[in-house]
Amino acid sequence: MAEAQRAVAVVTGSGQGLGRAFAQRLAADGFRIVVADVQADAAAAVADELCRLHGTGAAVAAPVDVSDEDSVGALAEQVQRDAGRWDVLVNNAAVFSSLSMKPFGEIPVAEWDMVMAVNVRGAFLCCRAAVPAMRKLGRGKIVNVASAAVFQGRPNYLHYVSSKAALIGLTGALASEVGNDGITVNAVAPGSTETEVPRSTVTPDQVQQIIARQAIHRRQVSDDVVGAVSFLVSADSDFITGQTLTVDGGSVFR
Ligand SMILES: NC(=O)c1ccc[n+]([C@@H]2O[C@H](COP(=O)([O-])OP(=O)(O)OC[C@H]3O[C@@H](n4cnc5c(N)ncnc54)[C@H](O)[C@@H]3O)[C@@H](O)[C@H]2O)c1
Structure with missing residues (x-):
């Protein structure tokens, strides 16, 4: 497929974990993937992995700090230079696996601000960068x-949960601003998901409680979430916008 013709999906934070799984699925769906991550080496490794599997041109790495306006501006320039189009944005980058749980009163203000800057401002900046290209x-x-x-x-991670609640608000509000441009904005809300990355945001005891609470009693893995993202970037979801799809094995019912 000529690179100019292939639809482009930018997946932030896809150097590891769930983002990497989303990148793998969207590459299999035929998108050219921009592996956008603050960890440049990890982004390059995932882009190489995707090119080996799906052919040269399947992916390109883009080192970016989503919380930084200039860095996101450079990402938008790279996407335009590289492919001349921007079809899909998955705002996946977050401060997550590096967090340690603590009572809310012990969260330093600097840590609160960092989580908000990456998890919320990062998504805002990336949307602001992508929407003009999508409108075109x-x-x-x-x-x-x-x-x-x-x-x-x-x-025990109040900043993180608050940041994710903000993203759900952003999803509905932005959806109503860009619906008439043919752009849909949706969210996925995964339950606790095992990836290849160790983390201390969930203890082994909590994992057992989470599994017991689910309607489907097994540990959630990355592959459980990728189908929802694939659907929400496909034409099959063209009349769905502003929604949040929970993917958690039936733990919360809304
Ligand atoms: N794994 C879970 O249990 C779970 C559950 C619900 C939601 N989520 C969400 O799914 C997403 C991925 O989770 P994960 O488990 O893979 O997390 P992770 O911490 O393993 O991966 C996060 C990725 O984001 C990147 N990143 C961090 N700061 C960045 C920045 N400033 N700019 C660009 N990239 C940056 C990291 O380098 C990393 O590659 C996150 O948004 C997370 O909040 C995860």
């Missing part, structure tokens, strides 16, 4: 990666 195309798909933790009242 006359269509576009934005998927924000929120979290089912918003609906569970999970304790």
